Amino acid sequence: MPELPEMENYKNLLKQKIANQVITDVQINREKSINMNPEFFKKTVQRQQIIDIKRRGKHLLFQLQNEQTLLLHLMLGGWMFYGTESEKPNRTVQVRLSFGEHHLYFIGLRLGYLHLYNPSQTEEKLADLGPEPLNLEFTLNEFIKKLNTKHGRLKTTLLDQSFLAGIGNCYSAEICFKAGIKPTKDIDDIDESDRAKLYDSMKNVLQEGIKSGGYMENPLFFGDTLTGGFNNRCQVYDREGQACNRCGAVIVIEMISSRKTFYCPNCQN
Known part of the structure; x- marks a missing residue:
């Protein structure tokens, strides 16, 4: 599942591709991926300019000219x-936003979603998220203060999006390893x-995850050499049975809260 670095990487790259561009067409192939009548969704989104793209936790927010937000x-x-029809991967597309001859394809949205909200709805949907770990205002003192209110296993707390926004299975493992x-x-x-x-x-x-393009392997566009660069930098995640790069011991796997x-x-x- 994409986590904070993956979504931040998407945000940065998509800003270069579609910021200030107008959505010329909308294609909905799976109605469950959106949150309203497809025709109303299309009518509200089509011909709108992408004013900004922001990230909150594991979400991306596409802010439209009409003050609506596409929450991904x-x-x-x-x-x-992102690319032309001829460049598109041979995968099932649930939603497509078009920008002339180039399109932004949303793939694998079986559990995920692209919902359309007004400002108050967007704020409500994100209200339960904890602080952003990389915000300058989130100091060591703030972190310790929040951690002091928690009990139970460390892994479970790091995955709790109301504790911190954006950390998932991969980066919780890597954070714990680096901290020893x-x-x-x-x-x-x-x-x-x-x-x-x-x-x-x-x-x-x-x-480091952001700088390396996150761990997801699928490139965002043809010629994208950044996305997925962190995958080979993982020290413990998905490396059970392999030797630790630090000491040579065998990396182990254990289930915590079904993860x-x-x-x-x-x-x-």
């Missing part, structure tokens, strides 16, 4: 491609020093 959550299996803390550890057993390490690790891993959890049993304690 890709969920598990969702991704996007097992994701299975109980928060009450993490001392002040390790809480500071966790904060620094979170900032560093997420920034696969990866860590090095030697480097992390």
Whole structure:
């Protein structure tokens, strides 16, 4: 599932492609991917200029000239491609936004969605999200203050979108590895020093993820060499049975809250 770095990468690249462009056509192939009558959706979105593209947690917000917002959550299996009809991957497309001869294809939106909201609805939909981990205002003191209110396993807390917005299965594993803390550890057993390490690790891993284009392998457009660059940089995520790059021990996998959890049993304690 795309997480904060993947969606930030999408945001940055799409700004270069479609910011200030007008949506010339809308194609809905799966009505469940949107939140209203397809004809009304098309009528509201078509001929609108993309004023801005923002990210909040794992969501992208396409802000339209008419003050409406297209709120995207890709969920598990969702991704996007921008290009011409001849460049389009041979995959099922649920929604397509056209910009002349180029199109933005939304692929794999079986669990994800592209919903249309007015400003108050958008604010309401995002109201339960926690702070953005990379915001300058989110200081170490703020992080520790929030962590002090939590109990239970660290992994579960990092995945809680009301605690922090945008961290999922991949980056929670990588953050814990960089901090040298097992994701299975109980928060009450993490001392002040390790809480500071966790904060620094979170900032560093997420920034590296963005800089490397995230871990999703499908390119956003033909010739895109950035997207997916973090995939080969993962130290523990999806590497069970392989040797730890730091100490050589075997990476293990464990289930926490029905989620696969990866860590090095030697480097992390």
